[in-house]
Amino acid sequence: MNTEPDRAALRQAAAWYAQFCSGEATASDTADWQAWLAAAPAHRAAWQRVEHLQARLQQLPAPIAAGALQRAPHDPAMQRRRALKLVVFGLGGGVIALGSRHWLPWGQADYRTAAGERREIRLADGSTLWLDTASAADVRFDAALRRVRLRDGEILIRTAKDAQQRPFVVNTGHGRIRALGTEFTVRTGDDATVVTVLADVVEITPAALSGPAATLRAGQTLRFTASGVGPVEAAGPAPAAWINGRLIVDDRPLAEVLAEIGRYRRGLLQCDPAVAGLRVSGAFDLADTDAALAALAQTFPVRLGYRSRWWVRVDPA
Structure with missing residues (x-):
């Protein structure tokens, strides 16, 4: 250069x-x-x-x-x-x-993961919390409430029955998710929070509202902001496969797949607009993102350009 x-x-x-x-x-x-x-x-x-x-x-x-x-x-x-x-x-x-x-990326977060890392935590009430790549969360249980604050990234919660019958809630910068005896994922960023329910039901209350704005059931997902909720949609295939180190996609644009793989690696992963719209289906290993990228290059008309170990560009073959 x-x-x-x-x-x-x-x-x-x-x-x-x-x-x-x-x-x-x-x-x-x-x-x-x-x-x-x-x-x-x-x-x-x-x-x-x-x-x-x-x-x-x-x-x-x-x-x-x-x-x-x-x-x-x-x-x-x-x-x-x-x-x-x-x-x-x-x-x-x-x-x-x-x-x-x-x-000061997270301050004193109770639990956090680096890029490419996943972590499982057993909570005091018997519930289980999984943290995905580059995520941070706080856990606060008291006499009245079981609460998790997701600061960044994605978590999966599998709630346990509580002897004290305390509600279980997850807070993000956009609002609150209340679990009704359930298993669900929450992913948050600067713009919005996405909730996907794997079992039972959750209630979602955006920060600007005083009561629940949406009820989400198993197999459903939605995106919400502080001011409102988006439409309820069907969840994609195996939305929590990341806890086992897998990414499973069905007919997703290549740019979206690369963005997801990029969350699990450090550095810059770019996609040429000419191939960004290619439709991708498959399963990819998140523990070895270089192998995942190589699999894409072997299957689709793209090539990988490694400008350095930490700077990769996907171009037309």
């Missing part, structure tokens, strides 16, 4: 590097990084400079954790500081601004 990164772009690239080294980057952080990367050639050039430095230091991102970082205590703040020292030294110095929200 001929574009030369300026000092500001290098500082931003170093800050992103350090954030990823913390191991706590959220899905929203990754989306913001991708938007920053695509916003200007100088940003891409700055990131390539970071990748070049990373290669010189023989470091592998986790998303960009390695060598010296792995030898440090597992303290995200310390890892960020070490990463900044490495990157700033390699890029020729400079002051890194620490005021960005990217430095």
